[in-house]
Amino acid sequence: MLFNSLTFGVFFALLLPAYFALRDRLRAQNALLLVASYLFYGWWDWRFLGLVAASTGVDFLAARAIADGPAERRKAWLFASLAMNLGALGVFKYFDFFSESMVALLESIGLHPDPVLLEVTLPVGISFYTFQTLSYTIDVYRGQAKPCRRIDDFALFVSFFPQLVAGPIERAPRLLGQIGALRKFSPGQVEVGTWLIVWGLFKKMVIADRLAPMVNEAFGMRVSPGLDVLLGALAFTFQIYCDFSGYTDIARGIAKVLGFDLSLNFRIPYLALSPSDFWRRWHISLSSWLRDYLYISLGGNRGGKSKMYRNLLLTMLLGGLWHGAAWNFVLWGLYHGLLLILYRPFEARVRQMPWLAWPVMFVFTVIGWIIFRAPDMESLTWMFANLGVMPSASSVRTAVKVLGLISPLLIAWFFQGRSGDLTIVHRLPLWARILLYVGVALLIAIYGMRNQTEFIYFQF
């Protein structure tokens, strides 16, 4: 079920009154949310509900055993949880990739083995919910979280539908705490939630989906060399942001309307001054997960510069691989790892000259997105070889289209950035807010794409 589909509209319209009718009855509300979450996920493919349920069961038991069981078995239970979650990821997401890569490697030295491929469908959102449940057992193991005592609460923590398939990746203390407590409905939160849903749909359906054809043209190598290639890369830079942050906005908006507060996942990432600043602003729930559970586990900043750089590279490389089983994601992760290392000595200085640091970092970000989006090596080399500023007959038209589509975003960023408040729109008087809400909704009605394209991050 996609947030931008009619089916979801009907689903949410039916859920909401039932949910509010159960106000002050926490258990019943949670049970309703759990059923709704399983329905939401099962709508896509009910067979994979078993995987969600298995992940829930294993991690629930593992965390209880880690907390309550004998000390010498704690590690074994942690490994059981890691094996379950990483095993599922390995089978469904990475097995064929590594198998094919191994075959290619062996063929390059003259051997010709038969490839072993599973060719299974990748369950939507598997990378998100496995990371979420993994963080739970690791937190319990580290003593940073208490084990959940109720299987129904924990099942809702794993499957909570607004963030199940594309995050934000929540930590147990934050989300489980909210699941176990009576909902607090603040009118301001409902207002912000409604705005996030409208704004998220606008970013997805109007900006991202209308930029998509231009991006496909460029990365399909069907545009003239020069400026058109650059515009294609820029279009993807904004497409992926609007697609992913649009999803997150809708997810957080829905959660807020339901009385939950999910983590912020984006803080205007394209205003970043350096790579580390970028990762404080882009997919924050993943970057903080990688920092807390991978980088720190590898040793973090301890053990001298060379070890720190190694840890950074490894973390970013695996972070890249998290996005998909393909070499371009590995390369993208490696690229960001190198950027982090190269920028390290200048971190303090970039803040002193933002007008210089910002465009430089933006260019680096766009380069990264070219690596990320290129469907194969041919497209990747073609994009870099043909990047330029030489216009073609259609460049002006494309440039106007891209600029026209992203201009509402640039205006929003300007005001959000200056005020430091992502919800600055709520400082407007009531009449202006009504006009803004209605205006954005009408723009979605007239210009929003209706072919219900999947959110890009579903595949990760």
Add this chain to the structure above:
Amino acid sequence: MTMSELWTLPGESIPEREPRAVKQLIGAFFGMLALANVAALVGMTLQQTNFGYEVVQLKFSLADTVSEPVDWVFIGDSTCNQGISPRRFEELTGETALNLCTIGNLTVVGDAWVLERLIDNVGQPRRGVLLSHAYDVWMRDADGLGLIAAETDSSFEWRQSRALRPATFEELAQVAVGQYVPLVTRPESMHLLLYHLIRPAPVRHFDALGFMDAGAATPDRVVRDVAGHLAQEDDDFQLSDINRQALIAVDDIADVPVFIVPAPMAGSLWAHDEIHRRVSDANAGVNEVASSRPGMQVVREEPWLYRDDQMHNADHIDGPTALLHTDAVVAALRGAEAFAP
């Protein structure tokens, strides 16, 4: 406040609100959207903004009101609506014809339905049925909204009567919402409604036999449309289940032979190997059905090719070329011995 603050990490704040203020905001938001929806409904009643629906309504009405039986009936999509002229056909063959081709989104389901409506009105065609579709129509699923353009309530019933795939939940929801909430389902119409406030809608020229004269060519559009075809992300161009079922329904409905021909195509589109693959994928299923039905024959598989300056877009030809295309179709039918000796 300085500009350098632009780069500080922003946060989120939840405003303090009285419940009444939020109720006012959300109430006004949905109220104004409801008003906009009513305005759009009224606007669309006053002015037909969806050209496709206009074609569908016109052809179904023609099938219901024509007074004489004909020798030939053309059914298919918009490439045929503006591509095969019954008048020219009659000049060449001496046999009468009617063009009931509608739009691709109606798929073969629409073809079968409009054919049955004609037969209910004036009886079977005397010589044959000519069915023509662009390659990328064969793989489509039926469009519930397109079908309700023809007749609001009975399209799903009709499908059921012909044992075609029953309507899915999504289709039913689309049709229910589509009729009354254009704000959700009809963005193009909304767009055109606003556009036609500034520029009047173009006048379409249909003759009494259902053929639409498309006027002059637009080669610039052909170039863009060729790129659009190539950028299409669908990988599966094989005959869809509902089209397979509907093809059989067409053959069941018609007591006369059914001849299948491809749509015209810009040579610049056919120049791409990918298009050959798609056409071949689509034809495989169509051939399979036709070979199992004695009354059905595929007359030609490869599309007829035209220059960009003879076309409106990648598979729709201009008015003058429609006459040439009709000549080519008639020649192919002669080759298939479709006419009486």
